[in-house]
Amino acid sequence: MIDGHSLCAQLDALARISSQPDGLTRLVMSAEHRKANDLVASWMRAAGMQVHEDAIGNIIGRYEGLQPDAPALIVGSHLDSVRNAGRFDGPLGVVAAITGVASLQQAGERLPHALEVIGFCDEEGTRFGATMLGSRAVAGTFDSATLALRDDEGISLAEAMWGFGLEPAAIGKAKRLSPEVLGYLELHIEQGPVLESLGLPCAAVTAINGATRLAVTLTGTAGHAGTVPMAGRHDALCAAATCVLAVEETAKAVGLVATVGRLEVHDAAINVIPGDVHFTIDLRAARDEARLAALAALDAHMRAVCSARGVGIAITKLHELAATPCAPQIIAAIDQACSKLGLASHHLASGAGHDGMAMAELCPIGMIFLRCKGGISHHPDESITAADAGLGASLLLEVMRAPGLTGFKATSHNL
Ligand code: GLV
Ligand code: MN
Ligand code: MN
Numbered sequence: 001m002i003d004g005h006s007l008c009a010q011l012d013a014l015a016r017i018s019s020q021p022d023g024l025t026r027l028v029m030s031a032e033h034r035k036a037n038d039l040v041a042s043w044m045r046a047a048g049m050q051v052h053e054d055a056i057g058n059i060i061g062r063y064e065g066l067q068p069d070a071p072a073l074i075v076g077s078h079l080d081s082v083r084n085a086g087r088f089d090g091p092l093g094v095v096a097a098i099t100g101v102a103s104l105q106q107a108g109e110r111l112p113h114a115l116e117v118i119g120f121c122d123e124e125g126t127r128f129g130a131t132m133l134g135s136r137a138v139a140g141t142f143d144s145a146t147l148a149l150r151d152d153e154g155i156s157l158a159e160a161m162w163g164f165g166l167e168p169a170a171i172g173k174a175k176r177l178s179p180e181v182l183g184y185l186e187l188h189i190e191q192g193p194v195l196e197s198l199g200l201p202c203a204a205v206t207a208i209n210g211a212t213r214l215a216v217t218l219t220g221t222a223g224h225a226g227t228v229p230m231a232g233r234h235d236a237l238c239a240a241a242t243c244v245l246a247v248e249e250t251a252k253a254v255g256l257v258a259t260v261g262r263l264e265v266h267d268a269a270i271n272v273i274p275g276d277v278h279f280t281i282d283l284r285a286a287r288d289e290a291r292l293a294a295l296a297a298l299d300a301h302m303r304a305v306c307s308a309r310g311v312g313i314a315i316t317k318l319h320e321l322a323a324t325p326c327a328p329q330i331i332a333a334i335d336q337a338c339s340k341l342g343l344a345s346h347h348l349a350s351g352a353g354h355d356g357m358a359m360a361e362l363c364p365i366g367m368i369f370l371r372c373k374g375g376i377s378h379h380p381d382e383s384i385t386a387a388d389a390g391l392g393a394s395l396l397l398e399v400m401r402a403p404g405l406t407g408f409k410a411t412s413h414n415l
Contacts, residue, residue: 001341002099002397004390010095011389014039014079015087023380026081027151028122028133029057029160036079040094040119047102049117055173056137057121057166063101065114072114073182074363075100075400078123078134078355086382088372092389093187093396094119100397111401113182120355127151127160129215129280129318135358140175149318176362183330184359187368187396189384191352193375201388202395203346204334205367210288210323211353212295214281216243216302219312222267222275237265237274239311243302247281250298256285257351258294280318286349288322321357330366330399337398343391352377368395 017035018024026032037059041051044061051061059079062072077093097117104111118138125131128149136142147158147168158168190196195203220236244260251258259282266276281298285291299315306313331347338345348369356365370392373383384392 002103002390002393004386004388004393007095007099007389007393008386010043011087011091014091014095020084023084024081024087025083025085025126026079027127028080029127029157029164029166033057033080033121034164037119040079040098043095043098044101044117047098048105049098049101054137055166055170056134056142057161057164058134058138058174059119061098061101061117063104063115063117064110065112066110070112070114071180071182072116073185073400074116074118074138074359075185075396076118076120076355077186077188078120080120080122080124080126082124082126082378084380086377086379088189088382088384089191089377090120090123090188092189092370092384092392096187096389096393096396097400099393100400103397104401109401115400123353123355125213125319128157129213131213131319131353132321132355132358133157134174135355137171137174138176139358139360139362140172141358141361142171142174144171178362181363183327183364183366184356184362185330185366185368185396185399186354186356187370187392188354189372189377189382190348190369190375191372191377194348195346195369195371196373196375198346200344200346201371201391202338202343203348203369204331204338205326205350205369206331206347207286207323207325208350208352208354208357208367209284209286210291211282211284211319211321211357212291212317213319214283215316215318216240216279216281217314217316218243218277218306219314220275220277220309221273223273225271225273228273233273234275234310235273236277236311239306239309239313240277240279242305244279246298246301246305247283250294250301251283254290254294256283256290256294258283258298284351284353286323291323321353324357324360324365326356326366327364330364333399333402334366334368334395337395337402340398341391341395343395366399368392368399
């Protein structure tokens, strides 16, 4: 078994790379992104990998197989975070993959296929709202319209890339070709309570739920809080409040999950009727038809609310990815690796989004979930034990070296 203590010490070192002095926040194309890439690159080199940063800012280490230039299994996760994040969501999958390669190097072991460990630059979408910038670029599905999105300081993604030392027009160079990639594999904390409640350390992921993210702008009429009669108001925040509750009601009514995670009143003041309100909607479901039907119903409902209140509404789609099945052959390889390590194998669907959703456009994907304390994630209290970290990395390594891996692609892609 891989020692989870040194792996956790590496995760602690990464967690110290933060723009927030008393917590963890690491955004794409920031000074912290640069420092995290540099630290991870040093660990990759120490594990015997050739390292480069690609055209979107992903950090990639390659460990050749028995034959040079053999197709690669890509293994990894993301290095960006939400604001005030936990330290395991993302970095666990990167550091565990590097630890696995380091074990191969120490044993002088080469596999029939190459391994590439990747630290994706942006899975969360915290800075620009659009998610999976790194994995979309690798899969060749990066939407260049994304370059115009702006962060809270008004800096566009294109400008942020320039500042990071990257050329936006060159993003196409990050795209990988299908024949060079066998599959994508990721170890991630479960981010939910199921494994802990079952007393199981890990599971193979069966599929990742589909997701849509929207930005909504409501434009009413600002005015004096003391003088404008209630009957004549076009209060954008009252309209937004009704829409926010409609998001919750729609989700509950059709059995999916939907969240308004941000809401801002522009030029807000205690004595001013809100005239300009922005909020976001994040809506997810296992079945794409259910997600699309809920979105259509919500769209109609919010437009009716705003029309009745004389408030304008503009809805922009920031992100959309369909529900993504994991490849049966990779699920089977995870099950076999569990049995080899004496672990019960269990299957779970993922409610959270992952880079595999974008990578599935390029190759078969698979994921291992590791139990986390109380199911808490996207929060500083996110926690796993060192023993589980070592176990997760050992399981990942077993799947990375699984016999027959080179046959994944022929049989599983697009199933
Ligand atoms: C990523 O963590 C997401 O599911 O939002
Ligand atoms: Mn996350
Ligand atoms: Mn994650």
